[in-house]
Each structure stands twice: as structure tokens, then as C-alpha cells.
Amino acid sequence: MTTISPSARFRKSSPFSQKASNVAKSLIPIVICLTVALGIWQLLCLAPDSKMPGPLRVIAQTWTLILDPFYDNGGTDKGLGLQILISLQRVAFGYSLAAIAGISIGAFIGLNSFMRRGLDPIIQVLRTVPPLAWLPIALGIFQSSDPATIFVIFITAIWPILINTAVGVQQIPQDYNNVAKVLRLSGKEYFFSILMPSTVPYVFGGLRIGIGLAWLAIVAAEMLKAEGGIGFKIWDAYNAGNENSMSEIVICVLYVGLVGLALDRLVGWIGSRISSDH
């Protein structure tokens, strides 16, 4: 069902020069603003006793880390790329579980008004619990930091996915349900031909919010309790307390932001590809 929408095809066939000028048009403001922001940052940190390094010093002090993201000296002494991969692995695991459980439960309560009314208050309470409040509970249950952090990801990401799926299922247009009724579609056919495609845009809305929350939660959880991971690395650099610490933290935080953006765009892109023909 993943097909290229007509509009996407038209976009591809548009003249190259026009495309290039469009790219330039959207890049120029970004480049200008970024330069100005970096300039202000550099100026603010010019004082010799500044605790916060300016951008130039950050790069100078972390140049080896940037150049060699995949070194592995054993234990938790790893390159930033590897640390990010560790975090991503945890997110992938917890987030996948959240997606599977969230979509299934969401579809179920979307179709079943009794369960919806019964579970709504529980969901409304649980979804407002901050991610880190789950960590002690998870540690208590699993007695180990790895499954505990994965659980935190799961429990953080599941709510928007679940709620959006339930809403999406309820929004299925009456017209399509009428078609299903008159054709007496089987449960399986109804699921794959009507329920899933008409709910996909809602589900991906939830998945997109979920991945953002998952990434927020993993960094925080790793700072508190984890072996490896980019959150761990930030805390580790802080605890090391040497002259490079601040620069390392800054570069890690920057990476966290970039990866978070990439994840958000990735889920958004997959969603737009799948639901492009709506």
C-alpha cells in the first residue's frame, strides 16, 4: 500500500534549476540565522574565565571525539557514535513494544465503547506521569538498569500512540463503514481494507509524538541509571570534571538534538509515504 502519490511524482519531474533555487531559498535564512547565533554564543563566552566554552573552543576540545565516533576502549569508554547507537537500540526496543501495544490496545478501545469508557480515566492519569517517575518502579521490578530504561521508553511512548489510534478508529467515516456493512466484509478484510488505512494518519501522528517523548526519556533515564548510552556519556563527562568536560557535554547535547530531529523526521516521512493517497 506504500505507493508514490501523484503529487510526489510531479515534484520529481519539476525542472532541476527550479528545485535548486527552492533549496537555496529555504537554506539561506537558516545559514544566516545559524551564523548569527553561533556568533552571539562565541561573543558571550569570550571572557577568559567563562565556565561555558564558545563554539570554537567546543570544537577544538572535542575534535578527537568528533573525528573518531566509533572507538571502543572497552567498558563504557566508547565513541559518541557508539553511545548514540546504544541509546537508539534501547529506544528501538522500547518504542517498538510501545507501538505494537499502543496500536493494538488503541484499536481495541476505539472499537469497543465499553472498554473505552472504562479505561479512559486510567489512561488519562497514567499518561501524565513524568517518564522518570517510572524509573524507580521499573528498577524495582526488573532489578537491572537495561530492561528498566527500556520499560521507561515503553511507558512514555505508548500513550500518544494508544490515544491517537483510538481516536483514529473512531473517526473512520460512516461511508466506509456502510460499504463494509453492505458487503459484509470479514473482520480481517475490514481491518486491512478499511480500519488500517483510514486510521494510519492518526496512528502516525501518535507515533511521531511517541518517538519524540521516547528520545527525551531515554537521555534522562540514562543519566540516572545506565551502562553506556548518550545520556550516560553526558553525566559521565560532567562527573569527570576536567577542562574538556563542558565541551564534551555541549557536543553530546548537540548530538542528542540532531538525533531527536532525525527520528522525528524519519517517522513523519514514513507516515507521509504510507498515507500519501488520502
Next chain:
Amino acid sequence: MQILSTPDSQSQLVETPSFLEIDGVSKIYSTPKGDNVVLDDISLTVNEGEFVCVIGHSGCGKSTLLDMVSGFREPTSGEVRLQGKRVTRPGPDRMVVFQNYSLLPWKTAYENVYLAVNSVYPEKSKAEKTEIVRTHLTMVGLDEAANKKPGQLSGGMKQRVSIARALAIYPQVLVLDEPFGALDAITKEELQEELLNIWRQHKVTVLMITHDIDEALFLADRIVMMTNGPAAKIGEIMKVPFDRPRNRTQLIEDPQYYTLRNQALDFLYGRFALTEGE
């Protein structure tokens, strides 16, 4: 002289077992402001293979009446029987062509029709089902657009797909609720002719709502004219005696055409007021 007044002449027909029977059907909607009697004790028998058009002013209950034949609504009293069997819910033996087409936007024209065929004839082989879908898309002149999604089709083409989908499952009764209301005059005439051709080939029984007297005279064997609501009844049933296949230009040269047309107009805009005042 072709007009039969409903209650008496219909009760004579009921004696012989009929194909489709609407038997003493009333519909009352309970609203906060009290009961709203929409249809009051309507009886109508339709023969197999007959083409019946229903005409009446907006809001008189035409859709409600046909929805009780297709099974989307239940009569408050009375019942609808198809071949002696009481209608209780929608089913593919009484297929509907919805006014807003109700095609699934994520499926191509071909896939929309295939979904219907596949769900009604699961025992047929894939080759057979494919053949049925192709034949019906050809019938409505949509060979070329078979792989387009509804978003890429014009209103007329969408309604063609909808008609192809309805007929591809070989229903006993075809229910159309103002199928051509949203189309331009030329497309409308084309589709009327296609519908007549298919109707002849399939020998299907048709119940169709329209606001257009010329459309009804061109298509129908009988025109059911409903009185104004609330508590609408069948005011008159007009037999349309023209030979088939009908030719539009010949038809409008026939003096009888104008006699019938004037009678229908008179009912809707003249005597109709009398019926209301009773």
C-alpha cells in the same frame, strides 16, 4: 390514465407472491421534541427486473424508505421482504450506490471493485474474480482508469466505479440514492444510458431516488411519487409505458412524454399542495 392510485390497486397485486415487498412500513424518529413520523404506512411491491424511480420533495423520507430496503435503517412498524425473506440488515443481495460514491480513497478503481467481488464470492478463483472486475469496469468505460485512485478521478468516473462495484457482485436489488445529483448534464445523460444498458444485461431490479422528472421518465418502468412529509405516503404511482430500449430524442418527440411529464409536475408542484392541506 396510466396513473394508478396506490392503496387499492397495490393490495390487489400483493395477492400473488412478489419479488420485493414493502409492507405497511412506517418510520418514526423519536426526538427530544417528540415523535417525528416520517413515513406513514407505506406499501409497495416491486417485480423482479423492474426499474422503479422514487420522486418527492426534499425531506419527505425517500432516503429513509430506501435505507429500509437496503437494511441500513429498520422500520418502526411493518416490514420489507425480498423473495419472502424479511430484510433485517444490509447485505450484498441489496447493493447500494451511495450518493457520495463511498469509494475507498487508498484503493484504485480496480481494487475497489475487487474488494467487493472478493468479499461476496470468496469461493471463486482469482482469475474469475479478476475477470468479473475487468468486465464491469469495461461496462462503465473505465478500462483506462482502472489503476487510478478515486482522488485522480472525476465525479462521473467515481460514480461509474461505484456502479461497477455494485453490479460486479450481481445483487438482486440495486439501490441508488440520487446517484447522478452531483454530476453535470452531459455526464448525467451518459451515465443514465450506461445504467440502462447494464440493467438490461444484468436483469437486476432497481430502486432509484431522483429529483429529476426527465431522468425518471427516461429510466423507470414506474415512478413512485411521494407526498410531502411529515408522515409521507405514496401519493401516486405512474407507469411509464415507453418501449425499450429507449431513445432520448425519440422519447421527447412523443406527445405522451409531455402528458406524463405534466402529470408528474402537477403532482409535485400543483396537487401536491392539496395533499398537504388535507
